[in-house]
Amino acid sequence: MDHVTGLKCVVCGEEYDVGDVVYVCPKHGADGILDVQYDYAKIQGRVSPRSLSDSAQSAPRSIWRYTPLLPVDPLILAGLHDGRQPVHPLFSVGWTPLYRNPQLSERAGVAEVYVKNDGLMPSASLKDRASAVALLKALELEREIIAGASTGNAASSLATLSASLGIRSIIFVPAAAPQAKIAQLLVCGATVLAVDGTYDQAFDLCLAASTKYGWYNRNTAYNPYMTEGKKTAGYEICEQLGWQVPDRIFVGVGDGCIIGGLHKAFKDMLALGWTDRMPRLMGVQAAGSAALYSAWKQRIDPLDISPIEAHTIADSISAGLPRDRVKATRAVVETDGAFVSVSDEEILDAIPVLGRDAGVFAEPAGAAPYAGLKKAVSSGLVSPHERVVLLVTGNGLKDVASAIKSTGSPTVIEPTSEAVDKALDTLT
Ligand SMILES: Cc1ncc(COP(=O)(O)O)c(C=O)c1O
Numbered sequence: 001m002d003h004v005t006g007l008k009c010v011v012c013g014e015e016y017d018v019g020d021v022v023y024v025c026p027k028h029g030a031d032g033i034l035d036v037q038y039d040y041a042k043i044q045g046r047v048s049p050r051s052l053s054d055s056a057q058s059a060p061r062s063i064w065r066y067t068p069l070l071p072v073d074p075l076i077l078a079g080l081h082d083g084r085q086p087v088h089p090l091f092s093v094g095w096t097p098l099y100r101n102p103q104l105s106e107r108a109g110v111a112e113v114y115v116k117n118d119g120l121m122p123s124a125s126l127k128d129r130a131s132a133v134a135l136l137k138a139l140e141l142e143r144e145i146i147a148g149a150s151t152g153n154a155a156s157s158l159a160t161l162s163a164s165l166g167i168r169s170i171i172f173v174p175a176a177a178p179q180a181k182i183a184q185l186l187v188c189g190a191t192v193l194a195v196d197g198t199y200d201q202a203f204d205l206c207l208a209a210s211t212k213y214g215w216y217n218r219n220t221a222y223n224p225y226m227t228e229g230k231k232t233a234g235y236e237i238c239e240q241l242g243w244q245v246p247d248r249i250f251v252g253v254g255d256g257c258i259i260g261g262l263h264k265a266f267k268d269m270l271a272l273g274w275t276d277r278m279p280r281l282m283g284v285q286a287a288g289s290a291a292l293y294s295a296w297k298q299r300i301d302p303l304d305i306s307p308i309e310a311h312t313i314a315d316s317i318s319a320g321l322p323r324d325r326v327k328a329t330r331a332v333v334e335t336d337g338a339f340v341s342v343s344d345e346e347i348l349d350a351i352p353v354l355g356r357d358a359g360v361f362a363e364p365a366g367a368a369p370y371a372g373l374k375k376a377v378s379s380g381l382v383s384p385h386e387r388v389v390l391l392v393t394g395n396g397l398k399d400v401a402s403a404i405k406s407t408g409s410p411t412v413i414e415p416t417s418e419a420v421d422k423a424l425d426t427l428t
């Protein structure tokens with residue numbers, strides 16, 4: 001891990017040695033999120049776009065193809081591999097497909113629309129990228145218990161990936177999280193504390209209990225390594241486009257850790273000389289959970305944001321006080337991107353559009369990027385010649401109730417051929 005040089009507080013800029021701090025800046029508490037610093041000269045000698053394409057056959061088709069850019073010890077990863085066959089779903093995290101979709105381009109009125117489908121991960125959401133890194137850190141620190149609070153996906157991801165690794169996961173989720181996400185936790189053997197309250201309350205309870213009982217904590221935007229796992233989606237987008245930088249990337253934003261990770265990926269690649277520009281990052285928030293959008297619009301410092309009561313059908317991007325607000329705001333401002341706010345209705349409308357045009361089944365937060373693109377085009381933010389990527393962060397099977405809300409129920413018929421004929425007459 002000689003390529004990691006320190007951890008830098010996003011509030012005061014103080015840099016700490018990796019061994020000195022586990023989570024946040026001691027001076028700034030939960031606001032003082034730490035950003036992992038790298039020695040780019042060292043990394044340049046270890047990996048490059050050329051080395052990745054030359055080893056196309058042997059480079060892992062997972063996030064681990066970027067191990068030299070991650071804050072993990074490669075020996076720990078190697079210890080989980082038997083040399084012939086992957087021995088754990090950890091090895092299938094990442095390298096999700098990126099599809100160019102002409103139907104969506106035409107519908108949205110932009111030159112090129114790509115869909116990256118992170119719903120195809122082991123636990124069916126982008127969160128696996130972060131949980132994989134969290135678990136390697138827990139192994140490195142020899143911690144047997146890992147805890148996390150989550151709107152649902154980070155938790156189900158942690159539960160899925162910790163299963164069979166000999167690490168127990170303790171999860172705090174809002175009791176109102178979609179059933180499928182809770183089922184994933186239970187099936188994978190997590191200890192589940194379903195909090196009769198909000199995600200923000202679950203987050204605080206998890207932090208307090210982790211400190212009290214000495215568990216390793218995976219909370220988003222508290223554990224500095226989560227955004228590092230999430231940044232791999234940015235590397236993949238760039239590599240899958242032949243190391244071309246898209247004009248914009250649309251992503252759903254709750255706490256802001258994913259968009260912060262995308263920003264980090266493109267900053268890394270710029271620093272390494274792999275790319276020569278940044279994409280504009282477009283953070284899509286649900287109107288009922290749009291603290292970052294509102295602050296950005298009114299030019300309020302993200303550290304001065306007051307908590308709101310968040311309500312949206314897109315449970316994964318429901319956050320009353322976005323924890324990674326500093327990084328998320330910097331991601332948008334420094335790339336000359338924008339936040340976009342979309343209603344629940346617009347999010348629901350986007351679900352069948354992605355399904356019908358692209359064959360991608362997204363949960364509400366995963367469909368929000370398409371709703372955001374539509375809105376950004378209609379408000380003149382995006383020009384027709386642009387190449388945009390929609391990052392679908394979660395699978396629609398996670399929240400079937402919302403999916404059915406977006407389409408309506410199917411036609412039920414009597415089990416007779418007359419009923420088939422009659423139904424076909426009305427359906428076609
Ligand atoms: C499917 C999905 N999309 C988007 C997000 C938002 O990520 P962040 O909270 O890092 O902004 C999440 C987070 O839970 C998620 O699960």
Ligand SMILES: [Zn+2]
Pocket residue numbers: 009010011012013014025026027028032
């Ligand atoms: Zn600080």
